[in-house]
Amino acid sequence: MTFSIVARSADGQAYGVAVASKFLAVGAVVPAAEAEVGALATQAHANLGYRPQGIALLRTGVTAAGTVAGLVAADPGRAQRQLGVVGAGGDGATYTGDACPDWAGGVAGDGWAIQGNLLTGPQVIDAMRDAWLDLSGDFAARLLGALRAGDLAGGDRRGRQSAALLVVAKGGGYGGGSDVLVDLRVDDHRDPVAELGRLLDIHTMLFGRSDPADLLDLDGDLAEEVAGLLTAAGYPPGVGDLDTALAAWAGVENLEERLAPGRIDPVVLAHLRTPAA
Structure with a gap:
């Protein structure tokens, strides 16, 4: 069978x-x-x-x-x-x-x-x-x-x-x-x-877990983009508090296993950039 x-x-x-x-x-x-x-x-x-x-x-x-x-x-x-x-x-x-x-x-x-x-x-x-x-x-x-x-x-x-x-x-x-x-x-x-x-x-x-070498530093233009996306999603970060806002959003999206302080997994970033997210 x-x-x-x-x-x-x-x-x-x-x-x-x-x-x-x-x-x-x-x-x-x-x-x-x-x-x-x-x-x-x-x-x-x-x-x-x-x-x-x-x-x-x-x-x-x-x-x-x-x-x-x-x-x-x-x-x-x-x-x-x-x-x-x-x-x-x-x-x-x-x-x-x-x-x-x-x-x-x-x-x-x-x-x-x-x-x-x-x-x-x-x-x-x-x-x-x-x-x-x-x-x-x-x-x-x-x-x-x-x-x-x-x-x-x-x-x-x-x-x-x-x-x-x-x-x-x-x-x-x-x-x-x-x-x-x-x-x-x-x-x-x-x-x-x-x-x-x-x-x-x-x-x-x-x-899943991406290769640590593929993680992106959350600074400069990328940090600004992520802050904007989080704000649009209803999770506005406070000053210097991008990790906390990202963690709050990721917890709702069930992506918490892919978090890394001060950095962002490309898979997480792609999902954040998706309009439906």
């Missing part, structure tokens, strides 16, 4: 799962991940017990292949299960039970595993693998790119309904207060993978 990718980032600091299906709220069922430990996807006739049990095995240092072997060996319903796992190092691992509905299968490599069932054909998995290996840059965007490739190659042969993206990294969550870097779900939509992409774009704008 599903196609998914589980992966570890190139630097080993993040783990993630991207998944899509003709199934309501697939993100509530398939993905699991823990920072500095690993990630997994349980699907077909999903065994939700695989999620805590698999993470527990990975946490103790069991490999991805060992985790898959341990989970399915203890499961009398293994023939109907499909599973993908990545751990803190080495290759990912994937498993497809003999009773999973056609087309079903998976592939795995260094730090990734891709699997699907009830697919239009093996080209879905091939397209996801090729996209994952060809793409570079932002980890969440790579996961989404692989999912999008599978969707465009045919995806679930029953159609489309939901998609989800989960990425974890130590201290990567909002304000550094959690390890959940990205947790986006499209539970019921005609084109869920495209909608997931739209949500990820918004998430990146609001919560």
Whole structure:
């Protein structure tokens, strides 16, 4: 009922799962991940017990292949299960039970595993693998790119309904207060993978971080422009108080994660310059 990718980032600091299906709220069922430990996807006739049990095995240092072997060996319903796992190092691992509905299968490599069932054909998995290996840059965007490739190659042969993206990294969550870097779900939509992409774009704008080298000093003409824009938006700065006014505006716009005292993120500036802002 599903196609998914589980992966570890190139630097080993993040783990993630991207998944899509003709199934309501697939993100509530398939993905699991823990920072500095690993990630997994349980699907077909999903065994939700695989999620805590698999993470527990990975946490103790069991490999991805060992985790898959341990989970399915203890499961009398293994023939109907499909599973993908990545751990803190080495290759990912994937498993497809003999009773999973056609087309079903998976592939795995260094730090990734891709699997699907009830697919239009093996080209879905091939397209996801090729996209994952060809793409570079932002980890969440790579996961989404692989999912999008599978969707465009045919995806679930029953159609489309939901998609989800989960990425974890130590201290990567909002304000550094959690390890959940990205947790986006499209539970019921005609084109869920495209909608997931739209949500990820918004998430990146609001919560991403620009390279410190790209931040702009808030002085001279730029400071005057920003002060004018803030005033027009209803946040007039007092003398020498541009940072406070900018922070007040950014808090309303949910851009507070991109603030830097005495400087401005180009993404924040672009949003401030947008009439709708």
